[in-house]
Amino acid sequence: xxxxxxxxxxxxxxxxxxxxxxxxxxxxxxxxxxxxxxxxxxxxxxxxxxxxxxxxxxxxxxxxxxxxxxxxxxxxxxxxxxxxxxxxxxxxxxxxxxxxxxxxxxxxxxxxxxxxxxxxxxxxxxxxxxxxxxxxxxxxxxxxxxxxxxxxxxxxxxxxxxxxxxxxxxxxxxxxxxxxxxxxxxxxxxxxxxxxxxxxxxxxxxxxxxxxxxxxxxxxxxxxxxxxxxxxxxxxxxxxxxxxxxxxxxxxxxxxxxxxxxxxxxxxxxxxxxxxxxxxxxxxxxxxxxxxxxxxxxxxxxxxxxxxxxxxxxxxxxxxxxxxxxxxxxxxxxxxxxxxxxxxxxxxxxxxxxxxxxxxxxxxxxxxxxxxxxxxxxxxxxxxxxxxxxxxxxxxxxxxxxxxxxxxxxxxxxxxxxxxxxxxxxxxxxxxxxxxxxxxx
Amino acid sequence: xxxxxxxxxxxxxxxxxxxxxxxxxxxxxxxxxxxxxxxxxxxxxxxxxxxxxxxxxxxxxxxxxxxxxxxxxxxxxxxxxxxxxxxxxxxxxxxxxxxxxxxxxxxxxxxxxxxxxxxxxxxxxxxxxxxxxxxxxxxxxxxxxxxxxxxxxxxxxxxxxxxxxxxxxxxxxxxxxxxxxxxxxxxxxxxxxxxxxxxxxxxxxxxxxxxxxxxxxxxxxxxxxxxxxxxxxxxxxxxxxxxxx
Ligand SMILES: Cc1cc2nc3c(=O)[nH]c(=O)nc-3n(C[C@H](O)[C@H](O)[C@H](O)COP(=O)(O)OP(=O)(O)OC[C@H]3O[C@@H](n4cnc5c(N)ncnc54)[C@H](O)[C@@H]3O)c2cc1C
Ligand SMILES: NC(=O)c1ccc[n+]([C@@H]2O[C@H](COP(=O)([O-])OP(=O)(O)OC[C@H]3O[C@@H](n4cnc5c(N)ncnc54)[C@H](OP(=O)(O)O)[C@@H]3O)[C@@H](O)[C@H]2O)c1
Numbered sequence: 001x002x003x004x005x006x007x008x009x010x011x012x013x014x015x016x017x018x019x020x021x022x023x024x025x026x027x028x029x030x031x032x033x034x035x036x037x038x039x040x041x042x043x044x045x046x047x048x049x050x051x052x053x054x055x056x057x058x059x060x061x062x063x064x065x066x067x068x069x070x071x072x073x074x075x076x077x078x079x080x081x082x083x084x085x086x087x088x089x090x091x092x093x094x095x096x097x098x099x100x101x102x103x104x105x106x107x108x109x110x111x112x113x114x115x116x117x118x119x120x121x122x123x124x125x126x127x128x129x130x131x132x133x134x135x136x137x138x139x140x141x142x143x144x145x146x147x148x149x150x151x152x153x154x155x156x157x158x159x160x161x162x163x164x165x166x167x168x169x170x171x172x173x174x175x176x177x178x179x180x181x182x183x184x185x186x187x188x189x190x191x192x193x194x195x196x197x198x199x200x201x202x203x204x205x206x207x208x209x210x211x212x213x214x215x216x217x218x219x220x221x222x223x224x225x226x227x228x229x230x231x232x233x234x235x236x237x238x239x240x241x242x243x244x245x246x247x248x249x250x251x252x253x254x255x256x257x258x259x260x261x262x263x264x265x266x267x268x269x270x271x272x273x274x275x276x277x278x279x280x281x282x283x284x285x286x287x288x289x290x291x292x293x294x295x296x297x298x299x300x301x302x303x304x305x306x307x308x309x310x311x312x313x314x315x316x317x318x319x320x321x322x323x324x325x326x327x328x329x330x331x332x333x334x335x336x337x338x339x340x341x342x343x344x345x346x347x348x349x350x351x352x353x354x355x356x357x358x359x360x361x362x363x364x365x366x367x368x369x370x371x372x373x374x375x376x377x378x379x380x381x382x383x384x385x386x387x388x389x390x391x392x393x394x395x396x397x398x399x400x401x402x403x404x405x406x407x408x409x410x411x412x413x414x415x416x417x418x419x420x421x422x423x424x425x426x427x428x429x430x431x432x433x434x435x436x437x438x439x440x441x
Numbered sequence: 442x443x444x445x446x447x448x449x450x451x452x453x454x455x456x457x458x459x460x461x462x463x464x465x466x467x468x469x470x471x472x473x474x475x476x477x478x479x480x481x482x483x484x485x486x487x488x489x490x491x492x493x494x495x496x497x498x499x500x501x502x503x504x505x506x507x508x509x510x511x512x513x514x515x516x517x518x519x520x521x522x523x524x525x526x527x528x529x530x531x532x533x534x535x536x537x538x539x540x541x542x543x544x545x546x547x548x549x550x551x552x553x554x555x556x557x558x559x560x561x562x563x564x565x566x567x568x569x570x571x572x573x574x575x576x577x578x579x580x581x582x583x584x585x586x587x588x589x590x591x592x593x594x595x596x597x598x599x600x601x602x603x604x605x606x607x608x609x610x611x612x613x614x615x616x617x618x619x620x621x622x623x624x625x626x627x628x629x630x631x632x633x634x635x636x637x638x639x640x641x642x643x644x645x646x647x648x649x650x651x652x653x654x655x656x657x658x659x660x661x662x663x664x665x666x667x668x669x670x671x672x673x674x675x676x677x678x679x680x681x682x683x684x685x686x
Contacts, residue, residue: 020627062487076483087491 003054006305007044009312009373009401012434014049018056025165026139028055029430036433037161039105040080043112044315045401046434047160057107060167063087071173072130077107077166082299084173085291089245093173094230094291096128100347102296107166112398113158113359115366117206117228117295120198120352124361126157127354130170134163137430141167151357155421158359160397162422162431162441179246180231181206181294184286191221191329195365198350201227206294211346213369216337220330223348231288246290308372316381317368317396318388319351325365328391332367332384339380341371358418360396368399378402397435405440415441444469445521450501450557451475455626456576457526458484459646464522465492467650472516474501503527503553509560522653523561524574525554528595530628536590543590550594555601562605562614570613572653575602579620579661582670585686606658617652618659621645622666638663 004011016038019025028035035053048054057078065074071093073084081095082102088094099114108114110132115124122128131145134156142164144153156163184204188194194209201207204227211223233244240246298304305313320328329348336346346369354361371377385407388395394412395403409415419441422428435441447464449457452473461471465488473481478498485496501512503525513519529549536543558573565571580588581595599618606616623629623639640648640662652660661667676684 062483063490064483064486066490083491 005043005045007313012049012051014051014054016054018059020059029139034432037165039108040103042104043398049434072170074170076168079106089179094176096174097125098295101299110157110166111161113356115361117208120350124354126356128172132169133167136164137426154357158356162436163427176230177233178231178236178244179291181228181289182231183228183289186225188223188225194223194225197225205229209348211348213336213346221333311373313370313372314401315370315399316384317399318393319364319366320391320393321364324391331387335383341377358414408439446470446472446518447522448472448520450525451527454526455642456645459642460524460649463646463650465494470495472497474499476502506556509557522572525558526576527554530591533588546590547594551597565614566612572615574617576619579622579670583673615656621662
């Protein structure tokens with residue numbers, strides 16, 4: 001079956017299985033064919049692809065327990081984050097960490113140790129996972145937590161499915177009084193202003209910026225920085241108090257066709273960005289936004305990944321350490337603006353520290369951009385890799401489809417440790433993705 | 442919010458669980474009945490956590506006729522809605538050579554479901570209300586070489602449901618016949634099904650909920666199946682018997 005990640009690049013013909021229980025998965029492993037787990041396919045590239053055997057967790061989709069005192073949810077790994085929100089937000093609970101789409105599985109969130117807009121204060125998903133149960137190459141299930149099998153825990157959170165298949169996990173939700181976010185938008189005329197807004201807004205629980213990637217010169221890095229927090233009930237304007245958890249998410253409209261490639265030439269993109277900038281400037285000041293449009297603005301357009309046309313798109317995401325961030329971001333943005341290849345989405349975010357032995361985040365700034373796949377863009381990516389390397393940055397594997405192994409291993413010595421850990425534990429021959437093969441993990 | 446209880450007979454099936462999810466989302470208490478109810482523990486927790494409804498598990502074998510009255514007596518309440526998703530396809534070739542295998546298919550799709558629903562219908566009639574949902578199949582619309590043993594049992598079940606509907610019209614008890622076309626479930630796993638004609642179990646769940654609310658009599662889940670079966674039924678037998686479909 002033809003499968004791809006969210007970016008629809010690369011596409012590979014993969015044998016897809018969907019076991020219904022632990023025993024069926026163990027039986028697949030016993031056959032000895034290397035396999036990779038696949039959650040909801042929201043990683044952009046080839047993290048969840050294996051031609052010989054890709055294992056969907058869609059039948060592992062049950063919520064098992066919820067502790068109303070501690071907010072700990074126990075669930076199977078294929079449960080979608082959006083379903084967790086649907087079940088628990090009406091009772092005043094919200095995920096402690098969420099990526100920019102709610103259509104991810106809990107297993108995928110753990111495997112990538114995803115980060116959200118609160119990373120600068122709270123760290124990644126790992127910090128809110130009490131334990132995971134992982135099926136290893138011999139079919140046995142091991143529970144791993146900070147106290148029990150801590151090595152397995154540390155390698156699995158951020159291990160991109162390469163330590164085994166996560167079957168179940170316990171995660172902590174956070175208490176919220178409402179489903180509304182109090183948002184403050186700050187129009188930042190350039191990169192320095194954007195970074196200053198992040199620093200000044202450090203105490204805001206959520207922060208993120210949209211960057212106009214095509215402006216250059218004095219306006220390089222102009223952006224809208226958005227700070228947010230869960231609105232307490234008594235702060236909510238009275239007209240919203242009737243529905244403290246917000247209206248239920250709109251049923252998505254879907255993108256029924258592959259948009260032609262020309263829809264995304266640099267003019268439409270710059271028009272989009274300019275509009276966004278004006279919107280941000282006009283909205284500057286405080287607004288109340290429902291949780292879904294705040295955290296998941298793109299989820300209301302189902303299948304938006306098709307806007308890039310048949311060839312698909314790739315995402316570049318790196319994190320630069322605090323000290324080198326300003327200089328590195330400037331170099332990245334200059335290169336991107338000069339290339340004029342257009343980036344529909346460009347997101348800048350300040351990150352804090354994180355745990356785990358192979359997690360992506362580190363204190364500094366992360367930049368994420370989408371590009372349609374073209375030969376020019378692939379060349380541009382190599383250029384961006386080089387700048388990232390020069391500034392001691394790291395790359396996010398959940399977004400990657402084309403990084404070169406030497407780049408990864410130079411950027412991140414932990415990659416080599418990860419690979420040798422996999423050889424030692426016996427995970428290497430049992431769990432492999434196109435990505436792990438490409439990158440020598 | 443809590444609606445009347447919904448009983449799912451054959452609740453380990455993907456279609457049965459999807460129907461349970463659809464009704465639980467509307468606040469209905471759920472009774473899951475299956476041969477091996479212990480395996481439904483996770484499903485029970487999931488339904489309860491997602492939708493905040495009461496969920497109970499019950500041992501039930503559609504072919505263990507003597508146990509049926511006691512099974513019904515032991516339910517927490519006589520349900521408002523009873524859904525039967527019990528079914529067994531078997532292997533057509535095996536059903537041609539091994540009559541025990543053939544009889545199991547016939548009994549699992551007709552005799553068993555009709556027996557339990559017959560008892561439930563009488564209790565609903567005595568109460569003066571209730572909704573019976575039978576999952577039959579398009580396979581029962583015309584016998585075909587590739588699955589006529591299963592198809593004939595479904596045909597019998599379809600006719601039985603139609604007659605029951607006729608009998609109970611005006612009694613306050615409604616009967617819905619569901620004839621799904623292909624559905625991607627454990628039953629059809631590994632088969633090469635045409636994508637456009639294949640529904641997901643969740644779609645069946647939603648369709649059944651809508652049909653119950655609208656008091657529909659007979660539904661095909663994907664409307665295109667109505668047309669497909671119209672064509673298949675209208676081919677003259679002299680031609681049909683030579684066709685391989
Ligand atoms: C619009 C959009 C916005 C995003 N925003 C963010 C963001 O803000 N922050 C962020 O961190 N990420 C973000 N992502 C990336 C996304 O959160 C991750 O790729 C996540 O891993 C996807 O989960 P999934 O269930 O779709 O996993 P898949 O894409 O199916 O798999 C991703 C990886 O997880 C592994 N995996 C999945 N399930 C299991 C399991 N049960 N056991 C072991 N390994 C498993 C796979 O092997 C693979 O390596 C975004 C993605 C999109 C499309
Ligand atoms: N999938 C399709 O394409 C399709 C199309 C049309 C109609 N249908 C019908 O839809 C219904 C559900 O099927 P499905 O696709 O979800 O497949 P399924 O998973 O095989 O479901 C059939 C269920 O019937 C149960 N069952 C069989 N004999 C039983 C008995 N004697 N007592 C109690 N339960 C019994 C099975 O229980 P166990 O789990 O204990 O074995 C199983 O859960 C069936 O009636 C089927 O004929 C399916």
